[in-house]
Amino acid sequence: MKNPSALIIEDDPNQAIIFAEALRMAEFEIEIVHDGQDALTRLAVITPAVVILDLHLPRISGQTILQQIRADERLTGTRVMLTTADAHRAESLRGEADLVLLKPISFYQLRDLAKRLRPPDIVG
């Protein structure tokens, strides 16, 4: 039984750690990138079940990455959770992402949500 993978795209290191812990608790394999560019590079290769995407990334905006994910056929099964401090942005993007989380995000909240987003176990 392989754990599903999650990709965390977050530039704030603290947030990244918290997200990682939450997802680990939800039994995901974690991968973290701090940079939009790296994210794209990774996304070209891997197929995470869940992506935690911070909208406020430097250089490349979270929106762009979101669009990339959505455009990528390989990643149609990938669930995307957006994180943002901007309530308004959050509202406006509600339709595009599977979930929008408003910072500060409760760790518990994230863990529970992640559990729910787990793809069904692949019985080996």
Next chain:
Amino acid sequence: MEQVPTPHSGSQRFGSSSLTAIVELLMNYIKGTLPEGRSLPDDIWQSRHWGIRTLLWLHAVGIVCFGIIMGANLEHSLAEGAVLAVMAVTASWPNTPRKFRASMASLGLITASAEIVHLSGGYIEMHFHFFVMLAVIVLYQDWLPFLLALGYVIIHHGVIGVLDPGSVYNHPDAFAHPWKWATIHGVFVLAASIAGIVSWRLNEVLRARNELILNSTGEGIIGLNLQNKVIFMNPAAAKMIGYGVDELKDQPLQSILQPGKMDGAPISENEDQIQTLIQEGTDQPIVEGEFWRKDGASFLAEYISTPIREGGVVVGAVVAFKDITERKQAQAALQKAKDELEIRVAERTAELNEMNERLRFELTERRRAEERTRLIINTALDAVITMDAAGLITDWNTQAEAIFGWSYQEIIGRCLSDTIIPDQYREAHQRGLKHFLAMGEGPMLNKRVETMALHRDGREFPIELSISPLRLGENIIFSAFVRDITRRKQDEAALRQSEQRFRQVVSSISDHIYVTEVTENGHHINLYLSPHIEPLTGYPFDKFLADWSFWPSIVIHPDDRAAAAAQAARLARGQNSEMEYRLIRANGDIIWVRDSGRVEKDAARRSLIVYGLVTDITERKQAEAALALARDQALEANRLKTELLAKVSHELRTPLGAILGFAELLEVNTYGPLSEKQRQVTTKIINSTHYLTTLVNELLDQAQLEAGRLKLNVHSFAPANLVDDTLTKLSVLARTKGLSLTSDIATDVPATLFGDAARLQQILVNLVSNAIKFTQRGGVRVKLYCPDADYWALRVSDTGPGIPAEAQTYIFEPFRQVDGSITRAHAGTGLGLSIVKQLTTLMGGEITLESKVGQGSTFTVYLPLQPIQEKIS
């Protein structure tokens, strides 16, 4: 003229009263009735003669027998007979005149009588034979035989009777008185003669009558015998056919007279007709046929055939015919004339008809034209009045009736000047009329003139009229078109007054008003300029009046001229246009003006009329500029604030996130197990972070709301879910405090609504959490319902302490809490309700509060079912 005597009737016979008287009478009669000795027609004579001869022959033979019977010897008898035979033969001697033969015959007969008497020995009764013979001889209707016979008788009786009475009379008395017997016999012979003569005469007369008829008639009459031979022809017939009267005697009808067909073909048809007639003895109808003349010509005749009957037997036919050539010709001519006449008549009738039609058409046309004229005159808006040279009204249309108050009936024929011309003008009118009639010209004629007229009811009113004289043959009539211009005069006065007022008004406006006409080819003409142009521009009024282009080319600021020209172009296209531009006043000052122009099309003159207003807006402009500056500054400030907000929002949340996150991680023993105290402290950290997060959120919301930067995200959502989510979120909180938390969703609430679900949840969460916070016992109820057709409502009611009235006034203000102080007794920024209210207002709704101290509180949020879009300021 021949007298036709009345025939003797049978009653008037001899042998009555005295002989002398009778003789006298007879003598008178005889005078008138003496036969004229006309000959018998040949055929009749022949037949009679044949009869008489036969009689004579009979006598010749008979006398022999008689003699023998009487005792005379044969020789004697034969001799007697021979004498008679000789006489008979002589009577038949050919090529002798009739008179001769007749005489012979008659002598023979008398001889026979004498012989009979002799042979009978003077037997008295035998003397009657003489009478018989005389009667027979009369048949010849000829003097000579009759007289000879008579003479013979007389001689015989006179001579032989006297000399040898024994041979004449056998009566002894006769021997004794022979002269007596001779006289008696003589008398009776005479009487017999007279009778004979009379009958002869009558016969003659009758014959004469017939002949007369035959001779005098214009009709041709031909007698035919059974062999179709002509037995007689009357003079008319003879004349018609060109033969002598006796020429055709005994000639067959068809050989000479050949009644034939019209086309000349000889037919026996008609002849057959006559034959038939003769054979059947029937009358034939009148037929037309062609008769041939002796000279070969033919003529058309009309004839009728009638059978001659004698004793019931047809012995011949009479053909009566008429030359109808003339008649036919006349008929033909008549017919021709008639035909011609008919043709002429027909032609003439046609001509007349045509003429009639034309006339009728013309008449109709004329009538129609008249009607049309009348219609025109009557529907004319002007009164049309016609007056003759005498000044009398001859025509008056409907409008005239209306204007002057006189009906047609009342005014026709009346004097015009007496009726509709006011007193003061009457003389002038008469003079004018006289002048025209004399000179043939009139100053008032053929042009529009304004004057006063008189209404029937006595009042004077202004009219405009135009009079035209018309010459109709010898007469002159005047036709006037009259219009009541009372109204127009009034309108003119009103207009003048209005114009006056306008000028006054315009003068009182400090703005400059102008009216310009823009012609089709782009010329601008000043129709009106208000006097304010002078103080406005500092240039004299006349400068603008004289030259329209002064304003756009001199007065308008050079930098704005292009734009102003553009505006002028827009106006010229018919577009209303407004523009603000600068003017350079005469003294060099620059002012701002607003030029608003409205265009109207003057259809009559095919040009545009621009109505414009020029207002000095310099002050306003300055104010505007200042305002613009302030606005820009404010906008800038706002922009900075927004940026700050955004930044702050992000900056604040990030460390908060870290704090919260790690504290929670600690709590779940991610970094090792915690002691109880460590756990408690961690929980405190978490709670504080939550609180701080809420504060930050509320602050940020408030800032956003203040800046007007808060945008609603309107989508459809399920209100039921809204309520349920809220309750789920807060149920723990309520349970912890031992409060009930219930919801009630009305059935008339739509399943989906439009709105910003997140903000609505914020509102509801705020209200419910407040309710839970401030209530110690009991519970909180959330109700979702539709108070009316346009709104839906969220109602949060609690069983808390209630809110005092004074507090209710400021409770929705920011940073205010119930007891007027910012305390942390009830954790909260005091912003919650303020934000709730602002959000509600933003959504186009309303929030109300019902509360009494000790009786709980009820907050109701009313929201429109049709949300209004937020306006961005």
